Amino acid sequence: MIPPEFEYVAPESLDDAIRALSDGGADAKLLAGGHSLLPLMKVRLAAPSLLVDLRRVPGLSGIEPHNGGFRIGAMTHHADVQFTPALGLASRAASLIADQQVRNRGTIGGSLAHADPAADMPAVLLALEGEVTVRGPSGDRSIAAADLFRDFLTTSIEPDEVLTEVLMPSSEGWGVGYQKFVRRAEDWATVGVCALVRANEGVCEDVRVGLTHMAGVPLRATAVEAALRGQPLDSQHIAQAAENAAEGTDPPGDVNATPEYKRRLARVLCRRALEEAAGTG
Amino acid sequence: MSVRVQMTVNGESHASEVEPRLLLVHYLRDVLGLTGTHVGCDTTNCGACTVHLDGDAVKSCTVLAVQADGCEVTTIEGLAHDGELHPLQDAFWADHALQCGFCTPGIIMAAAAYLERNPDPSDDEIRHALEGNLCRCTGYQNIVKAVRTAAAASRKEVAA
């Protein structure tokens, strides 16, 4: 369908973009790839008064090594993340986002700032304990992934701030697993589980598990992590730990998946992701 | 308000004043008269509107015309060169990969971009490459076959 009318600017610097955003008031919105916002506008569930298009702002795209991890510009497309194998878990997760065309337009910054609980990248950033940099009228600040996602479609980014980069720690040294349950390949995750396991002589030295679509925000499965840390990485211990995957979750139900079904899926997918990460699957 | 956009579509430069909310697909269809690009849904699912934007397959129903300012756009009308069908077009014809033909331009454009990245895909890879395009007529089987045929033909051309 047709988006409602809006004003539009495409500033050529970040400062101009921030100014435009501030001046635009409460209903001004940033436009990156537009693959979260435009679909909402087309069905008229969003009606921003002003779109501040970031496409002309230099320096917001690209992937480069940074502090042993990676700095990914906010305007970097999912496809670029997908085709950077060194990104490990993030690359793998990006390859499963929607479809080729969406990955070519959708951006990592846009996805994180939109904070859809069914999107792939938020839980990945959370599990990797990454952070984002945002710039506002008073300069740059960092937000750890754990502090970023506040509520359904809500982050701790202020209305006049722009997410400029994503600091994605390397998953090197970790075994990784990613399990995404979808009805169809192009769909949002019914439930997703990403797992990182660091093993030392068959024992789980450290583990992190991120959950997608098990609440209004992405979650860490802390009960699973606690149960597995320090334990042997065998099928039995993994299975026992994974039984805790739904603890503390509050999954939204829909016509195809009740909350109870999603909890069950989380346990199964968690076990599979952990086995994949531990190399025992 | 209206915004000036300039873009190169199928090799021809176009400049227009457009409403910022004008979708790229409507710019192509209604302003430039390139009606080969179709709209089959409201929710970025069906892929009938797929075109190339600076070489990448995108869903033109989810791109504003203003976002394509300064870009190169290729539509289904721009795929054949000098009267020669693109290998995918010929393969779709040869392998009966279309019935009603409405989804076809989008599927060909999605496949063309994919083959640029992966010139020798497996059937499974082809099926996943096309997961952003819906077809109700063909059951996809002959589409997959045609993409395979076109990939082989293109590789042969490159080798020759």
Added chain:
Amino acid sequence: MTTVERPAEERGWVGQALRRKEDPPLITGMGRFVEDVVLPRTLWMAVIRSPEAHARIVSIDASAARERPGVAAVFTGEDLADLGAPLPMIWAPPGVEMRTPEHWPLARGAVKHVGDPVAVVIGEDRYAVVDAAEDVIVEYEPLPAVVDPEAALEEGSPLVWEEFGTNVTHEWGLGSEDIEQALAEAEVVVERRIVNHRTAGVAIEPRGALADWREGELTLWSSTQIPHVTKFVLSGMLGIPEDRLRVIAPDVGGGFGSKLNVYAEEAIVAWCARRLNRPVKWIESRTENLSATTHGRDQIDYVRMGGTRDGRITALHTKIVLDCGGYQQLLTPFMGVFSACVMSGCYAIPKVRTDVIGVFTNKVATDAVRGAGRPEATHLIEVTVDQFAREIGMDPLELRRKNFIPKENFPAEVATGLVYDSGDYHGTLDKCLEHVGLEQFRGEQEELRKKGVYRGVGFSTYMEMCGLAPSRIVGPKGVGLQAGFWESATVRVHPSGSVTVLTGTSPHGQGHETSFSQIAADLLGVSYDDVEVIHGDTNAGPHGMDTYGSRALAVGGEAVARAATKVADKAKRIAAHLLEAAPGDIEIRDGRYQVRGSPEAGMPLSDICAAAYVPEDIPVDIEPGLEETSFFDPENFVWPFGAHACVVEVDVETGEVDVVRWVAVDDCGPAINPTLIEGQVHGGVVHAIGQALYEQIVYDSDGQLTTGTLVDYALPTAAEVPDIETDRTETPSPVNQLGVKGVGEAGTIAATPAIVNAVIDALSPLGVTFINMPLTPMRVLEAIDEARGRGTGPRATEQAREVGEHGEGAAGSGPAQPDEGGAP
């Protein structure tokens, strides 16, 4: 039966897997769909639709919308009060009380479902009319809504149409009157409640219409399967004589039954174009498509199958609760008739009866979706045959074979009174099994089960009734459709020898231009490339009856063959005159009309038509010109059939079902173009996989549509479906001279029960004996839990109800038999 005289060369055009004539414009972006048709001064239309499932319209305030720049008009139901008739429903079964509410294009006083059209905004710009539509303030007084068709039948249910005092649309039955006695005498009766859930057709091109009024003549371009029917209906609604009303179906981006209707928006754009004296265009959004275009299926089928312990099926009764929705569209209540007509399946069952009760609910009207009633019947028969086999401990394939109508019994009259034209049901099953390799599969299945991998195989042996026609059976004095169902064709040889075929069918992807060219080329002795097929324009060619019900080839193609034969006969007479031979001695060989036994004496058709159009030297009793028309109304339907098998793998932890293999053996008579047949089978099977596993229209209990976009209404993508392995047998039909049957719906008719049977086979070690579609992961997991006697808290899907109320044991069945499986 007359035989076709074909050119004598080994290969005629018929039977060849030729490239399609339709494709060059479609692969280059040069197709012309309705949205692509641009007329000067065109106005756009946006439709304001009800957000309420059931409500009285208190007031409509369009003043703000009318004030907006670029808005030409806003119209409501009251403005359209001068329409001569409401939208039609064309079934009037003799002796049956049919409740058909007046269905006006824009609601008058009340709305009956979410998406019901209430008003339209007409304006200069496609974006501006959408904005203006938001300014039209409609005040609704909500009324109680009813969504569940069985709840709608209960005493005290809210009434969709108060004036009828009931939600029952009609009650109708077909078949053996003494069915209860037959069931009472049966040694075994298996009883199931089988739900065939609501789905949508989802042609990838949504609907659309463009109307142009010029000096008393109206032209309507519409994305429709039925331009001729639409012309006739709109003539009555708008009071425009048919000779001044032209309907054009340009390239149509799929139909699947969803464009087999005369829709409100077509009438409205036509009315508005005349009123405003400017072209008016409306293009449906997908959201509108899912809330306002007819849905399909939506039957609850109570099945009782009776028989002997040694596997003779003796009686089948089905009570169909048919959810019609809020209105009666063109064929809404008729879907139950289609089901009833094929209720005997492939089997010689002595007593078969179907009783249909139609029900109004506050949902979009149901109507045809690819297969239209026949998939529902096939589904319930083929699932219940497997259930019956399980009950008596017999291999389900053996049970099928034992009850198949043997091929020597055709034409075969079945208990419904209908006569199947031809068939070889054992033949298609045998061929299917050759491909499947059942014994090997059973071995693999056993090994995989040990590893916790659950695979199953399922079969469906189907027949169907298609080639809609014949008027004497389905017309007013027969079943009661208020129309004739013949088809027409004109074959015109131009003075230079090229050929135009004008058909009354109206394709939307099937490839009529290709297959009809092949037929005409052979019969006329010309090249396939010299034939052009014109369709979908009511001003071109004779009146027609359009495309649906797998009728195009068996009825329309036959009309082409008959018209071409007439032309060829005339050409032979002229050739005989020119060659000084007897007409009976002229044969068509190698593209020439020549004297039998004297190949040197002959001429191509182009020479004959030169004589026909410059008639200096033709017999005096032959008229000039070379053009003939044929109207064909067959004596019977055609009855294609086949055997499908699929292998599924079920993830018993998530409930996900993956179709890993599909074998389809179909028999639709001799192939005109085998590639087109394969394409139809591929598409039909995948459509059915969609219904069985992914697609479902869901309304919540308040009547709100929860699957209103393609995000929620899950059409399968290429990544979800397997390759379909196809094969065919060819059993000619005696009903037409080509011997052909239809194949457009075969896949959707055949496929869903194979999937259900395969999933049950896969899960039988876990004790699962029955499950209803759609086999969503959650439902499959519930079925596993039920079988293991482990509830998962509140039951979320229909499945719980099936097993609890009507599942195993409901008819005195014993414990589930171990799965015998395997071919003998």
